[in-house]
Amino acid sequence: MKRNLLFLSKNLLKMALLLLCVSMVAFFLVSVSPINPLQANVGQTALGSMSPEQIQKLEEYWGVGQPPVERYLAWAGDVLRGDMGTSLIYRQSVASVIGQRLQNSLWLLVIAWALSGTIGFFLGAVAGANRGGIWDRLIKSYSLITASTPAFWLALLLLLFFSVWLKVLPIGLSVPIGMEASAVTLLDRVRHAILPALTLAITGVSSVALHTREKMIDVMESDYALFARARGDSNWRILRRHGLRNVLLPALTLQFASVGEIIGGSVLIEQVFSYPGLGQAAVAAGLGGDVPLLMGVTLVCAGLVFLGNLAANLLYGVVDPRMKGRESP
Amino acid sequence: MGRKRIAACLSFILCLALLAGCGGGTPAGAQTGAKDSVVVVMSPTSEPEAGFDPAYGWGAGEHVHEPLIQSTLTITTADLKIGYDLATSMEASPDGMTWTVTIRDDVRFTDGEPLTAQDVAFTYNTVKSASSVNDFTMLDRAEATDDTTVVFHMTRPYSIWPYTMAIVGIVPEHAYDEAYGQHPIGSGRYILKQWDKGQQVILTANPDYYGEAPMMKQVTILFMEEDAAFAAVKSGQADLSYTAPSYGDQQVEGFSLLSVATVDNRGLNLPAVPRSGDVGNDVTADPAIRQAINLGLNREEMIQNVLNGYGTPAYSVCDKMPWFNEDTVVPYDREKALFLLESAGWKAGSDGIRVKGGVRAAFTILYPTGDSLRQALAADTANQLKTLGIDASIEGVGWDVAYDRAQMDPMVWGWGAHTPMELYNIYHTMEDTGLAQFSPYANAQVDATMDKALRSADLETSYALWQKAQRDGDAGISADLPWVWLVNVEHLYWARDGLTVAEQKLHPHGHGWSIVNNVDRWSWK
Numbered sequence: 001m002k003r004n005l006l007f008l009s010k011n012l013l014k015m016a017l018l019l020l021c022v023s024m025v026a027f028f029l030v031s032v033s034p035i036n037p038l039q040a041n042v043g044q045t046a047l048g049s050m051s052p053e054q055i056q057k058l059e060e061y062w063g064v065g066q067p068p069v070e071r072y073l074a075w076a077g078d079v080l081r082g083d084m085g086t087s088l089i090y091r092q093s094v095a096s097v098i099g100q101r102l103q104n105s106l107w108l109l110v111i112a113w114a115l116s117g118t119i120g121f122f123l124g125a126v127a128g129a130n131r132g133g134i135w136d137r138l139i140k141s142y143s144l145i146t147a148s149t150p151a152f153w154l155a156l157l158l159l160l161f162f163s164v165w166l167k168v169l170p171i172g173l174s175v176p177i178g179m180e181a182s183a184v185t186l187l188d189r190v191r192h193a194i195l196p197a198l199t200l201a202i203t204g205v206s207s208v209a210l211h212t213r214e215k216m217i218d219v220m221e222s223d224y225a226l227f228a229r230a231r232g233d234s235n236w237r238i239l240r241r242h243g244l245r246n247v248l249l250p251a252l253t254l255q256f257a258s259v260g261e262i263i264g265g266s267v268l269i270e271q272v273f274s275y276p277g278l279g280q281a282a283v284a285a286g287l288g289g290d291v292p293l294l295m296g297v298t299l300v301c302a303g304l305v306f307l308g309n310l311a312a313n314l315l316y317g318v319v320d321p322r323m324k325g326r327e328s329p
Numbered sequence: 330m331g332r333k334r335i336a337a338c339l340s341f342i343l344c345l346a347l348l349a350g351c352g353g354g355t356p357a358g359a360q361t362g363a364k365d366s367v368v369v370v371m372s373p374t375s376e377p378e379a380g381f382d383p384a385y386g387w388g389a390g391e392h393v394h395e396p397l398i399q400s401t402l403t404i405t406t407a408d409l410k411i412g413y414d415l416a417t418s419m420e421a422s423p424d425g426m427t428w429t430v431t432i433r434d435d436v437r438f439t440d441g442e443p444l445t446a447q448d449v450a451f452t453y454n455t456v457k458s459a460s461s462v463n464d465f466t467m468l469d470r471a472e473a474t475d476d477t478t479v480v481f482h483m484t485r486p487y488s489i490w491p492y493t494m495a496i497v498g499i500v501p502e503h504a505y506d507e508a509y510g511q512h513p514i515g516s517g518r519y520i521l522k523q524w525d526k527g528q529q530v531i532l533t534a535n536p537d538y539y540g541e542a543p544m545m546k547q548v549t550i551l552f553m554e555e556d557a558a559f560a561a562v563k564s565g566q567a568d569l570s571y572t573a574p575s576y577g578d579q580q581v582e583g584f585s586l587l588s589v590a591t592v593d594n595r596g597l598n599l600p601a602v603p604r605s606g607d608v609g610n611d612v613t614a615d616p617a618i619r620q621a622i623n624l625g626l627n628r629e630e631m632i633q634n635v636l637n638g639y640g641t642p643a644y645s646v647c648d649k650m651p652w653f654n655e656d657t658v659v660p661y662d663r664e665k666a667l668f669l670l671e672s673a674g675w676k677a678g679s680d681g682i683r684v685k686g687g688v689r690a691a692f693t694i695l696y697p698t699g700d701s702l703r704q705a706l707a708a709d710t711a712n713q714l715k716t717l718g719i720d721a722s723i724e725g726v727g728w729d730v731a732y733d734r735a736q737m738d739p740m741v742w743g744w745g746a747h748t749p750m751e752l753y754n755i756y757h758t759m760e761d762t763g764l765a766q767f768s769p770y771a772n773a774q775v776d777a778t779m780d781k782a783l784r785s786a787d788l789e790t791s792y793a794l795w796q797k798a799q800r801d802g803d804a805g806i807s808a809d810l811p812w813v814w815l816v817n818v819e820h821l822y823w824a825r826d827g828l829t830v831a832e833q834k835l836h837p838h839g840h841g842w843s844i845v846n847n848v849d850r851w852s853w854k
Contacts, residue, residue: 034727042462043391044728045743045838048767049750052759054464061461091379091510100526156556164564171560173528177368177567178549180531181523274373274553276527284378 015306022302023076023295030291031068037289038062041089062088062289075295084299085292089284094296097281102300104174105266105277108193112200113262117255119201120208125247127209128216129239139209147206151265155199155272162195169195172274196273200265204258212251219246248319252312259308263301364853366547367828370558370570375841376530380510381521384455386462387510388496392841393747397532397848399498399515402430402449403491405747407834410651411491411788415444415499417477421786425486430494431478436539438501438516446473451502453481463496464750486784488791492748518543518849528552534849543849550845562823569824571840574637577821587824589844591836592650592745594643595706596814597622597694598768599739608736608769612692615685617673618719619810624659625666625717626710632816635705639821643814645799645807649835651788652749652795657807666717675718683718691720695740698725703741706815710741735768742767745817745838749795753779756798756806770811774804820844827854 038047038058047055063071078085084094127139146154162169170176174192175184219225219242228238267279274280278297285293379385381398388396395404402416413419419430436444453471456463467487472480481490504514513521518540519532530550534543553561553570561567562581569587577586599619600610612618628642641648644658675683675690683690694711696703704725711721726734734740744751757779758764758771765771775798782794800807820836822844831850836843 034729036728039728043839045746045751046389046391046462048744048754049746049748050464050754051466052766053466054460057460057466058462089378091385104527159557159560164560167564171564171566172553172557173525173551175525175528177529177551178366178531178547181525271554272557274528274551274557276525280373280527284373 011310015303015310018306019299019302023079023299024072026295026298027068027072027075027291030289030294031071033289035287035289036064037088038064040288063291071291075292079299084296087285087290087293087296089288089290089293094292097293098278098296098300101276101278101281104275105270105279108197108200108275108277109259109262109266111193111197112204112266113255113259115197115201116204116258116262117208117251120205121212121247121251121255123205124209124212124251125216125239125244128213128247129220129235129243131217131220136213140213143206143209143213146203147210149203151199151203152268152272154203155196155269158195158199159272172272174275192275196266196269196275199269199272200262203265204262207261208251208254208258211254212247215247215250216243219243249316252315252319256308256312256315260301260305263304365545366549367545367569367848367851368549368551368567369845369848370551370553370561370567371842371844372558372571372840373527373552373554376527376552377510379461380508381513381524382510383452383496383498383500384459384461385510388498389463392839392843393496393837394842395846396496396498396515396517397519397842397845398513398517398521399500400436400444400517401496401498402432402494405492405495405834407832408651409747409834411495415449416494419491419494421488421490423786425488425784425786426483428481428483428490429478430481433539434477436516437537438504438514439520439535439537440501440504440514442501442503444499444501444516445476446479447476448502449473449479449499451505452497452499453479455500455505456497463493465493488783488785488788489749491788495747519548522547541849544852545848548845548848559823567823567825568828569822569830569844571844572821572823574639574821577637577639581823583826584823585826587822587830588639589820589822589833589836590641590649591817591820591838592648592747593743593818593820593836593838594646594648594745594814595703595741595743595816595818596643596646596812597710597739597741598735598812599810600737600768601770601809601811602764604737607733608764610692610737610739611688612690612719613739615673615675616810617669617675618690619813621666621669621717622714622719623810623813624662624669626713626813626815627661627663628816629661631706631709631713634709635702636816636818639819640816641819643817645814646744646755646812647749647752648814648817650747650749652752652792654796654799654805654807656800663717670718677718681718682720689720690718691722693738694721694723695726695731695734695738696723697731697741698727702818703743707741710815732767741815743818743838747837749782749791752795752798753783755812765811768811770809772806772809774801775806775809828852829854 042058059065075085086092087094087097090097123139127136130136159171163171170192174189176188225238225242228242266277267282270277270279271283281293282297285297377387381387383396383399388394401414404412404414406412415432415436417431417433419428421428432446432449438444450471450473453468457465457468467483467485469482469484472482474480498515500509501514518535518538520535522533523531532548534546551561551567555573558570559572559576562570562584565583599613599622601614602609603614604611632638632640645653647653670683675685678684694707696707707723711723714721731740755767756765756770757776759766763771778794778798782791782798785791785794799805820840824830829852831847
């Protein structure tokens with residue numbers, strides 16, 4: 001019990017430190033960015049027909065000319081009291097904007113993450129076990145191609161193929177066009193999530209597959225695998241008994257580390273598919289100079305990535321009981 | 330083992346097929362027999378993120394438009410003069426310090442409550458205190474003197490107040506709170522039925538509307554990026570969608586390109602004073618240079634090169650507005666431009682670039698980075714100027730420094746508002762510097778005429794004064810030319826064949842809600 005408590009508090013401290021550093025870096029980047037929030041949100045033309053008094057009012061609202069350190073301290077103080085502030089663009093509390101958006105994004109992310117993990121692991125294992133074979137070459141080239149494909153471009157291709165040519169999937173959004181909210185079924189929502197989730201999964205597969213393949217090759221060339229072969233074990237049996245077990249651990253690490261990549265990828269994908277998730281809000285906040293919202297999104301994403309890594313740490317002990325004594329104090 | 334492997338592969342393929350298959354079924358068509366609904370695609374920036382609340386800029390801002398859900402006191406007519414919506418009369422006091430407006434008494438909000446002058450006064454006092462996008466510094470307070478009369482007390486004379494009244498939607502005092510913008514109640518042609526944030530807005534016709542009943546019963550507005558919007562058109566899921574000139578040469582079956590005239594202009598500022606400190610430019614300070622540029626730019630050629638032909642030549646910041654002076658139009662005359670330069674003493678040097686008194690006719694044309702249209706206009710202008718013997722280079726700048734740099738160098742700007750205030754702010758001097766705000770220029774006569782226009786008691790008089798500021802005999806803005814205007818960019822839309830889009834008034838700057846200003850009068854053939 002005491003050990004668990006220690007473990008927990010140590011990790012909470014780590015997370016607090018991480019969030020502090022992330023927020024400081026993010027705030028620094030925002031303050032040196034060349035975006036003029038008045039220009040971005042009110043627009044040059046609208047500013048052109050305003051009186052100087054009005055422009056001054058708007059500058060106050062958007063925090064133009066306020067020293068960044070002062071702004072940061074004010075913001076950080078509010079966050080410590082549990083108030084993430086009010087979004088300047090949406091004019092709602094940052095927490096509620098993020099809440100709405102996260103709901104939409106979360107299941108997109110979870111589907112993509114699960115798909116890319118399982119498919120990637122499966123492909124990597126097959127490729128590694130058949131090194132040099134036709135499957136290996138196919139899987140390897142597939143992974144290399146998708147790894148070097150920009151996600152938004154792939155998204156556009158899928159959009160063109162499935163929505164414009166075949167017309168079997170919707171062109172975007174998370175609900176059908178013009179349909180009343182009460183009439184939207186779960187199936188509708190699933191259909192609208194297929195393309196964005198698929199895009200994320202396809203690009204996410206490659207890194208998991210390639211890493212798993214490398215590790216699998218190591219295992220298959222190890223002494224114990226050689227010994228098993230000499231004993232007359234079949235390839236499949238070696239894979240099952242030695243390969244998969246030894247590959248599982250690094251694959252798990254990779255899978256949870258990829259949470260960050262999936263979130264990053266979703267920012268662009270959501271733009272292409274007009275999907276109203278966290279990524280869309282992040283882009284709006286970034287381009288519009290909405291500092292409180294951007295900081296909120298950054299913190300939430302950093303928190304998710306940290307939790308992903310923490311989950312990997314916890315799962316090590318479950319997957320490999322030998323690590324229990326060493327890993328967690 | 331081989332058989333097992335094949336089985337595994339087959340089942341994997343089957344899974345993929347199932348995954349794709351569950352998307353099957355009937356494609357969601359926008360047009361399933363319904364002939365009184367329409368699906369319109371706008372850019373994601375058109376979504377009113379802060380809600381449909383006039384206090385937070387709904388209807389106002391960069392792209393002014395009719396608020397649809399709410400009624401306004403006045404409206405802008407097809408020729409952008411002023412007509413009435415709720416108002417039945419309006420009058421300014423001789424000193425311009427009060428406006429008295431009477432309103433109709435038969436209007437109800439969609440929750441059944443009557444709309445009174447108290448609601449109007451409440452609305453204006455609310456937007457004034459929030460003042461988040463639109464400028465209400467000229468308003469002191471609004472006051473309802475009875476159920477149908479509202480009096481606006483001004484802080485300064487403001488003859489073009491009716492243009493502000495045309496974009497402020499009237500909200501109900503009894504149903505207004507912080508969250509009004511999320512579920513607005515108005516008295517306009519449409520009711521907000523649903524807003525899926527970041528995706529779509531669904532409007533349905535107001536059955537109790539006091540005016541002519543809307544012909545389109547349901548209007549769905551989608552917010553999509555340019556590529557996705559085009560995909561929506563190609564897959565037939567939208568009826569009308571914004572697009573860019575670069576898509577103009579595409580063919581989409583069942584759709585045609587709709588081009589809408591605008592006052593969405595692009596122009597160059599030419600600093601009209603010599604360089605001193607961080608202000609002014611020694612080349613463009615010479616009136617001969619500015620006149621030669623205005624005469625010697627072939628705007629038609631620029632429109633072909635840069636806009637694929639979708640534009641009109643621009644000669645002022647307010648072409649075809651009621652306050653526009655047609656005498657500012659100058660035909661392209663290359664010979665005259667060259668003659669002006671020669672007689673002003675700008676002689677070609679050894680490299681073909683003109684020199685006068687040791688000053689080379691060279692400057693930089695700035696454009697905002699990331700704006701490909703303005704970049705292309707800057708490049709085309711630079712190419713044309715080279716043939717006149719003026720050496721212009723181009724440079725992209727961020728908006729954080731653009732305003733300061735433009736005090737010294739010409740920059741490509743975009744304007745086009747439905748109010749003469751734009752003309753005023755571009756050419757009128759500021760108190761502290763004695764120069765105009767965006768580009769150094771000063772003309773006391775122009776200042777005086779525009780001030781008089783703002784003080785005049787009726788609009789017609791003010792139109793004449795705005796026109797006089799632009800051209801008064803041989804004087805005025807268009808004689809001084811502190812700015813040279815290039816093009817008005819036409820707004821392009823894909824429209825489904827069979828959809829009749831009602832006649833549009835000149836669109837302001839930006840691709841936004843203007844297109845649906847009169848969506849209630851659209852129809853299907």
